Amino acid sequence: MQPTSYQQFTHSNNMHIDTRPINHRYEFKYVVDDHLARIILEYVRRVALKKSDVQHGEYSVTSLYFDTPTLHDYYAKLGGFSHRKKLRARIYQGRFTEGDDPVWLEVKEKHDMNIFKKRALVSRDAWNHFLKSKCPIQSGIFTQSRELNDFCFRYVREIYAPHIVVHYTRVVFEGHFLSDIRLTFDRNIETCKWKDYLYNGNYVPVKKNKTVLEIKFKDALPWWFNDMVTRFHLTRSAFSKYTNSVDAVYKHNPVPR
Numbered sequence: 542m543q544p545t546s547y548q549q550f551t552h553s554n555n556m557h558i559d560t561r562p563i564n565h566r567y568e569f570k571y572v573v574d575d576h577l578a579r580i581i582l583e584y585v586r587r588v589a590l591k592k593s594d595v596q597h598g599e600y601s602v603t604s605l606y607f608d609t610p611t612l613h614d615y616y617a618k619l620g621g622f623s624h625r626k627k628l629r630a631r632i633y634q635g636r637f638t639e640g641d642d643p644v645w646l647e648v649k650e651k652h653d654m655n656i657f658k659k660r661a662l663v664s665r666d667a668w669n670h671f672l673k674s675k676c677p678i679q680s681g682i683f684t685q686s687r688e689l690n691d692f693c694f695r696y697v698r699e700i701y702a703p704h705i706v707v708h709y710t711r712v713v714f715e716g717h718f719l720s721d722i723r724l725t726f727d728r729n730i731e732t733c734k735w736k737d738y739l740y741n742g743n744y745v746p747v748k749k750n751k752t753v754l755e756i757k758f759k760d761a762l763p764w765w766f767n768d769m770v771t772r773f774h775l776t777r778s779a780f781s782k783y784t785n786s787v788d789a790v791y792k793h794n795p796v797p798r
Contacts, residue, residue: 566656571754571775578726578752581773585714585724588765593713596633602727603708605630605637605735606783607701612796618784626650627783628692628701630668631660637668637706638739644668646692656757661688675702703735707786708744718763727753732786747789753780 573581592598607628608614617625630637631645647660663671676697695701712726730753731744754775756766769775787796 566757566759568656569756570778570780572748572751572778572780573754573773573775575728575750575752577773578728578754581754581769582712582726584769584772588763588769590714590716590722590724593715595713598714599710599712600633601708602711603632603635603637603706604782605703606705606707606786607696608704609699609701612704612787613699615784615787615796618781621779623653624651626695628695629783636742638672641665646689648688648692648695659688659691661686661692663689672703705732705783705786705790706735706738707732707747707782709782716763718758718761720758720760722763723757725755725757727755727782730782730786732789734790737790745789745792747782747785748780753782 606614607630614625614627627647627649629647629649631647632642635642637644643662643664645660645662647658650657707730709727709730712728714724716722716724728751730747730751732747733742733744737743756762
């Protein structure tokens, strides 16, 4: 069965989350200081991009990244492998251990410059069972969908476990040029180990006073993109929230490289 072109899920607090399946896209990232990010925000408004309708274009993102006992995904990024992946759970408000909001389970893969992402929504009850059982198959989410099956298969086969929590504020602008264009500003990025998150939730900053700017597109870049890059002297970055967060939480006891 082919995925629907557009669907929405409505939380109990009437927050609407875009659930369009992401089969393929490109992502360009730029790390800028917070002051420059504010200037670029004003530029973006002038080129007729509009803030997303979701939470007036600004909301919190909290992601739990899983990894293997040998930190395979962390080292794949450090090694610059052309094909790599991440498994994560994501919510758009609240905490993973509280509330009734459902949780996204995602597999994000990168092949050279191409991004492929599969995601599926699970109930908070199923998520809580998953955390207790430490096995997605025993939690009752297995076989609910192809996307969930893919997540569960990878999780079990490679012995994944919760590792790092990453939290940040996202500002989203959207437009259209041949295909949909999405521009995001991720700021106040902070992180902690999963165990620390469960007990006290104390975060440490990741790239303090920096904002990660991402442009996400499928077909072609809009006319204003080159002007923006040139005007603000932007340099593309291979920034990874996950690997930078691992480095931040293990700053005083670095993982082997």
